[in-house]
Amino acid sequence: MFDRQKIEEIAKEKKRWEQTTLTNWVKQCPERRKEFRNHSGITIKGLYTPEDIKNLDYMRDLGFPGEYPFTRGLHATMYRGRLWTMRMFAGFGTAEDTNKRFKYLLSEGETGLSTAFDYPTIMGYDSDHPMAKGEVGVCGVAISSLQDMEILFDGIPLDKVTTSMTINGPASILLAMYVAVGDKQGVPREKLGGTTQNDNLKEFFAQKLCIFPPKPSLKLSTDVIEYCARHLPKWNPISISGYHIREAGATALQELAFTLYDGIAYVEETLKRGLKVDEFAPRLSFFFASHNDFFEEIAKFRAARRLWARIMKERFHAKNPRSMWMRMHVQTSGCTLTAQQPLNNIVRTTIQALAAVLGGTQSLHTNSFDEALCLPTEESVRVALRTQQIIAYESGAANTVDPLAGAYYIEDLTNKMEEKAMEYIQKIDDMGGAIAAIEKGFFQKEIADSAYRYQREIEAKDRIIVGVNDYTIEDEECPVKLLRVDPNVEKKQVERLQKLKRERDSRKVKEVLEKLHYAAEKDENLMPTIIEAVKAYVTLGEITEVLRKVYGEYKELIII
Amino acid sequence: MQGERKIRVLIAKPGLDSHDRGAKVVARALRDAGMEVIYTGLRQTPEQIVETALQEDVDVIGLSILSGAHMALFPRIMELLKEKGLTDVMVFAGGIIPEEDVPELKRIGIKEVFGPGTPTENIIKYVLENAPKRS
Numbered sequence: 001m002f003d004r005q006k007i008e009e010i011a012k013e014k015k016r017w018e019q020t021t022l023t024n025w026v027k028q029c030p031e032r033r034k035e036f037r038n039h040s041g042i043t044i045k046g047l048y049t050p051e052d053i054k055n056l057d058y059m060r061d062l063g064f065p066g067e068y069p070f071t072r073g074l075h076a077t078m079y080r081g082r083l084w085t086m087r088m089f090a091g092f093g094t095a096e097d098t099n100k101r102f103k104y105l106l107s108e109g110e111t112g113l114s115t116a117f118d119y120p121t122i123m124g125y126d127s128d129h130p131m132a133k134g135e136v137g138v139c140g141v142a143i144s145s146l147q148d149m150e151i152l153f154d155g156i157p158l159d160k161v162t163t164s165m166t167i168n169g170p171a172s173i174l175l176a177m178y179v180a181v182g183d184k185q186g187v188p189r190e191k192l193g194g195t196t197q198n199d200n201l202k203e204f205f206a207q208k209l210c211i212f213p214p215k216p217s218l219k220l221s222t223d224v225i226e227y228c229a230r231h232l233p234k235w236n237p238i239s240i241s242g243y244h245i246r247e248a249g250a251t252a253l254q255e256l257a258f259t260l261y262d263g264i265a266y267v268e269e270t271l272k273r274g275l276k277v278d279e280f281a282p283r284l285s286f287f288f289a290s291h292n293d294f295f296e297e298i299a300k301f302r303a304a305r306r307l308w309a310r311i312m313k314e315r316f317h318a319k320n321p322r323s324m325w326m327r328m329h330v331q332t333s334g335c336t337l338t339a340q341q342p343l344n345n346i347v348r349t350t351i352q353a354l355a356a357v358l359g360g361t362q363s364l365h366t367n368s369f370d371e372a373l374c375l376p377t378e379e380s381v382r383v384a385l386r387t388q389q390i391i392a393y394e395s396g397a398a399n400t401v402d403p404l405a406g407a408y409y410i411e412d413l414t415n416k417m418e419e420k421a422m423e424y425i426q427k428i429d430d431m432g433g434a435i436a437a438i439e440k441g442f443f444q445k446e447i448a449d450s451a452y453r454y455q456r457e458i459e460a461k462d463r464i465i466v467g468v469n470d471y472t473i474e475d476e477e478c479p480v481k482l483l484r485v486d487p488n489v490e491k492k493q494v495e496r497l498q499k500l501k502r503e504r505d506s507r508k509v510k511e512v513l514e515k516l517h518y519a520a521e522k523d524e525n526l527m528p529t530i531i532e533a534v535k536a537y538v539t540l541g542e543i544t545e546v547l548r549k550v551y552g553e554y555k556e557l558i559i560i
Numbered sequence: 561m562q563g564e565r566k567i568r569v570l571i572a573k574p575g576l577d578s579h580d581r582g583a584k585v586v587a588r589a590l591r592d593a594g595m596e597v598i599y600t601g602l603r604q605t606p607e608q609i610v611e612t613a614l615q616e617d618v619d620v621i622g623l624s625i626l627s628g629a630h631m632a633l634f635p636r637i638m639e640l641l642k643e644k645g646l647t648d649v650m651v652f653a654g655g656i657i658p659e660e661d662v663p664e665l666k667r668i669g670i671k672e673v674f675g676p677g678t679p680t681e682n683i684i685k686y687v688l689e690n691a692p693k694r695s
């Protein structure tokens with residue numbers, strides 16, 4: 001980007017500056033630490049100059065927004081045209097409770113829905129299963145049958161709003177229910193827009209909510225990708241998730257590398273179904289965390305986009321530019337938020353959200369200040385949503401495309417993130433791919449080590465967390481009101497479910513379950529049968545039970 | 561100190577909660593502090609936890625829970641411990657547990673509760689001071 005002579009001149013001048021101005025200054029005023037490093041372990045220099053990015057080739061490495069390699073953004077005008085989608089993760093209690101919360105959030109200006117399910121639903125148990133006792137509606141909304149799903153989206157037109165669902169093992173079941181609600185509302189299937197997380201690989205080393213062993217889990221994810229490619233053109237079948245990897249303790253770099261590797265695994269698996277890469281890759285979507293180190297995060301988002309574009313083009317020979325698009329959702333980092341002095345969390349979230357915007361995200365969730373205490377209250381979630389609105393409308397950050405491009409530090413860091421992520425990708429390739437790495441416990445060990453290191457750094461005060469290991473308040477009293485889920489939720493939910501089970505056509509139920517069993521054994525794509533099943537009000541638990549019988553259950557590989 | 565039995569601690573994850581970052585950090589810190597640590601893995605029923613405690617002959621049980629289901633699960637664990645005669649085992653807990661639930665948990669026999677942001681150093685110290693003495 002710079003001519004060689006100029007770079008040499010700058011390098012020479014930099015040496016002079018180091019020996020004179022810098023040395024003199026440091027004598028009077030030493031630096032605060034011997035070494036500055038970011039979370040990924042990359043050493044941060046005191047000053048960056050054109051010399052650090054002397055090999056950067058503008059057209060090769062940055063290009064123009066909306067064009068390969070998409071470093072500067074997926075769209076030509078980015079937020080000047082359309083702001084990112086403000087999508088708040090929400091769910092608790094019964095379908096009625098969450099329907100009310102959805103409508104509240106939409107009325108406050110959120111622009112997309114995002115559903116949190118309760119533990120029984122996530123694990124494929126109905127609300128009346130013994131394992132569900134005490135957990136119904138506590139950490140998300142309880143959905144056991146299509147009836148619950150109909151209530152959840154009552155009065156919400158599915159052709160006007162897009163919905164994301166944080167569901168993995170049972171993703172095909174929840175998607176089937178969503179399709180069924182859409183059919184009832186008369187929305188043509190080609191108009192249904194939204195996302196199922198459906199990223200079962202990261203469950204084994206990040207979120208840990210695994211039902212089936214790795215291979216059938218990957219098969220189920222791929223079923224959804226294939227089905228959507230053929231029948232639901234506006235649905236994102238998968239949200240390849242770094243968020244959980246990061247929150248389980250990974251560094252930004254590990255998050256980037258492992259997520260992209262999962263992406264590679266899904267592409268390879270879907271190709272085996274006889275689809276061409278350009279037939280499904282445009283609908284793959286991604287999900288990242290935005291942690292505390294502002295520039296590291298921005299560099300990560302930019303590197304992720306560029307790296308994915310290169311992988312799709314060079315490794316998978318995609319032709320359609322959309323196959324090279326890394327569309328991403330970002331959530332600010334929950335694990336940076338503290339139970340101590342919870343209002344400080346608003347500030348942390350603001351910085352993290354700004355990083356996501358400067359990093360060019362398509363969609364954003366901002367955490368509430370009571371994150372480390374309970375599920376968000378109406379008040380706390382409103383402040384979190386307002387944080388996005390303030391960034392969007394007041395800060396000016398959305399007025400130009402990729403404003404930090406060209407900054408020596410940002411570009412150098414973007415390069416480093418990409419390079420080091422590629423090293424990891426190479427290593428996992430050599431290990432035999434994602435499933436092999438899971439079975440060896442590679443990801444698990446890497447993440448557990450990083451999580452432990454992070455904790456040690458905090459305890460050694462090598463990393464200051466305001467309000468936790470410094471600037472604390474003695475005998476602090478919790479200044480905020482906590483959300484508590486109504487204890488009658490479980491009873492209400494179980495009653496509704498049992499009534500449904502009594503009243504539905506039980507012959508039909510039995511028939512579809514047998515058909516499903518057969519399809520699973522024959523290794524067919526299960527989506528069509530699951531849609532048929534949910535429409536007959538077969539429950540989530542009943543469907544999962546059949547699959548448990550065919551696939552077996554995952555036994556955790558314990559790595560501390 | 562020589563010949564003294566190491567303190568045996570079971571770190572357990574009751575219910576469907578699958579947040580294991582904190583449990584693993586605590587387990588590793590206790591291990592680094594010289595204790596014998598057994599980790600149950602995720603999604604254990606109260607019965608499984610008590611069974612493991614019995615099998616492994618532990619001195620301490622540390623329950624880690626972030627799902628809000630503690631009020632439904634902890635009483636059953638305490639009841640089963642009593643049934644099995646494991647009354648001298650020290651039980652303590654950590655995770656996301658609202659302040660207002662702590663008195664009731666203490667009443668049923670949970671000795672202490674540690675929330676987010678607790679240095680593992682404090683947890684280690686607590687175990688060293690409160691684990692039942694055996695030889």
Ligand code: B12
Pocket residue numbers: 116117118119138139140166206207208209243244247248333334335336337338370371372373374375376455571576577578579580581582583585586621622623624625626627628652653654655656674675676677678679680683
């Ligand atoms: C990280 C995280 C995740 C990660 C988990 C990764 C993993 N493998 O662990 C991901 C992104 C996957 C995740 C997902 C979900 N999460 Co989450 N998550 C968190 C978060 C942000 C931080 C938890 C954490 O790991 N902190 C770091 C560790 C080191 O701290 P810690 O666990 O608190 O442990 C410390 C102490 O508590 C204590 N401690 C812990 N255990 C023990 C045990 C003993 C014996 C002792 C003495 C001490 C002790 O010592 C530790 C060191 O100080 C919390 C919010 C928060 N800031 O706390 C939400 C939070 C726990 N999650 C929540 C929810 C709802 C979920 C989901 C159910 C969402 C959904 N519906 O899909 C899923 C379920 C996932 C699952 N695996 O179970 C809620 C729970 C709400 C509630 N209880 O009312 C929280 C509180 C966020 C919120 N406000 O909504 N989550």
